[in-house]
Amino acid sequence: MARDYPRVSATTSGRRWSGARPAASFKCVNEQSTSSGLSPESGGTVLRLTLAYDGTDFHGWQVQPGGLRTVQGEIIRALERLVPLDSIPPGAGRTDAGVHASGQVSSLCVASAGLVARVKRALPRMMPPDVAIREVAVAQPGFHARFSARARRYRYRFCTSRDPFLRRNHLLLTAHPDLEAMRAALVPLVGDHDCTSLCRTASLEPGKTLCRIQRAELVFDGETGYLEIQADRFLHSMVRIVVGTLLEVGRGRRGVNTFTELIEARDRRQAGATAPPHGLCLEEVIYDQPADAGQES
Structure with a gap:
């Protein structure tokens, strides 16, 4: 399918970390340990x-x-x-x-x-x-x-006109999408689902594809907007694949039932393109108990 946006890669400085020890010298380099x-x-x-x-x-x-x-x-x-x-x-x-x-x-x-x-x-x-x-x-x-996290909340931000002050954290859309179709498409996404179709194929782990999506909301105000999505867990590139697929709905290239079909298909190839990274932001991590910022040990 044609893309709604150009292929974009993150701009990196190329600088290298000069810490005293290489990563391999630390324990739990893959963060699988439950120890802090x-x-x-x-x-x-x-x-x-x-x-x-x-x-x-x-x-x-x-x-x-x-x-x-x-x-x-x-x-x-x-x-x-x-x-x-x-x-x-x-x-x-x-x-x-x-x-x-x-x-x-x-x-x-x-x-x-x-x-x-x-x-x-x-x-x-x-x-x-x-x-x-x-x-x-x-x-x-x-x-x-x-x-210890119970949920994570992400926002993916858009703008519909070129603005140099938004270029690092908003995806520029070349045309106004059909917002009502996009909102309708998001409704069946909320719930407990096998999200295999919404995960980067190389990162799939058998038995670890179930996600409880608690909220998916599209908000637009004038020339800027965002998709906010909250779930107990996210698979690799999941939000960006949701965004890429949703934009195809907004362009009329997919129907409003597309996420229902994708969940049933369990096939990444059936979903849309992975949206560029710069529009995505981890907004909040939710825990059962807040930290006590005033406590000293």
Whole structure:
């Protein structure tokens, strides 16, 4: 099918992370461990970091082989100057290259009240211009940024006229889409589904394709708009595949029943193109219990 937008790749600076140790020297490099570092039995305090970043010049969240610049790499580089660090601080959402975040969450465990105070005081000031630590808070024992999350909320932003101030975080649409058809197409997407058709094929894991999509809403105000989608979990590139497919509905190339058909098909080839990364932002990660930002350990 023809695309509604040009093929776009993330603009990256090409800079490499110059941290003291390569990624392979850390434990849980793939973030599969449920540990946040030190164990609660060791008397450590779990910290919850809330951060925002402009993903344009990053090769994604997760540390990459070869030292490519990533958000996680920047966090590690700063933390190594503040606390003993034996494991990689996990992220709640492993955003791809070029994807932004305003509410990403990470976690780590530190050994003493003095180190808690040091991280709270110093870490926000050590970030590069395209990363901001919005909060460093004490979390409940056993908290893990990824595995404790109950839901994640993303926004994909659009604009319908060329604006240099929006080019890094909005997808420019060359024509006004049929918004009513797009909204109608989103209705059957909400619910519990096997989302095989909405996952990057190379990343599919058998038995791990079920998602509970809690909300999918399209909002437009004049020349800008966004798709907001919330689910208990997302598969690789899932939001961007939803967006690419939805835009084909808006262009009249697909019917309003397209997501019902895709869910039944369980075939990525039946879905639309993967939308470019720069319009996507991780807005919020939702947990059962909020962190106690005022507590000191």
